[in-house]
Ligand SMILES: Nc1ncnc2c1ncn2[C@@H]1O[C@H](COP(=O)(O)OP(=O)(O)OP(=O)(O)O)[C@@H](O)[C@H]1O
């Protein structure tokens with residue numbers, strides 16, 4: 001078998017009330033170069049991956065082993081080079097990109113025993129929720145559920161004129177720490193608020209109703225509990241619309257904050273506002289605009305790009 005490359009995108013999960021069930025794909029990428037050979041080598045490259053293991057305990061290789069476990073097949077030896085421009089532990093799905101890239105690479109190495117729905121199910125079960133792995137695999141916006149019957153999803157093409165602006169603070173917040181602050185139980189009023197807003201948000205995104213995003217993205221399930229971990233978050237959720245945002249949310253488990261914008265409008269006022277919030281809170285970081293990635297995970301072999309999903 002010849003060498004091949006797998007590229008999986010970053011993602012932003014939850015989008016406010018769609019906790020553990022709604023996410024979109026962001027065009028920053030984790031890339032694996034897989035070269036079949038006589039020995040297995042795992043080689044993380046670049047500053048973002050400094051400190052990640054250069055052996056089979058690396059999360060990417062552990063993801064590859066999940067396919068061997070699911071199928072009962074043995075992974076052939078290969079050199080696995082890993083690069084990424086997804087910032088780690090910032091709420092942009094770095095672990096999901098690594099997981100999906102590893103699973104897709106192992107599936108390819110083994111002759112594709114798993115179809116894409118099975119790839120998603122392996123990834124969602126490992127991550128514990130499908131809201132990052134589904135958009136990382138399929139691109140676009142994905143609504144997904146995970147339960148004992150399997151992983152079910154609907155992929156939406158992003159509405160025209162919808163872009164994202166992300167504020168990526170210069171500090172890490174692990175998903176496990178940001179989940180530990182959440183309550184174990186919620187009231188019926190909170191449950192009804194969450195499911196009605198998540199349903200409205202999914203419907204609004206599917207119909208291109210950008211006017212509804214700000215209202216539909218209200219959330220009391222996770223953002224209020226996580227706000228103390230993310231200086232400035234409460235202000236941004238309250239005020240970003242005054243500076244051109246169509247809606248705002250904590251991205252995944254944070255600390256990145258995501259705003260939707262209309263691509264026909266300048267995002268300069270939003271950038272000025274978000275940079276000001278960071279400064280006021282003594283934070284460094286980046287504010288960046290992105291389209292929503294629509295390609296998801298791709299395999300490239302001999303210059304030919306194959307669509308996964
Ligand atoms: N390319 C990679 N190679 C090896 N390990 C990685 C890679 N990408 C992510 N990881 C592991 O995943 C951890 C980050 O996962 P975590 O779930 O805390 O945050 P995230 O996935 O970036 O954010 P979120 O889930 O909130 O969107 C890193 O600290 C690292 O251990």
Ligand SMILES: N[C@@H](CCO)C(=O)O
Nearest residue numbers: 013019020175252253
């Ligand atoms: N839905 C997850 C996404 C982060 O992995 C959370 O908010 O904890």
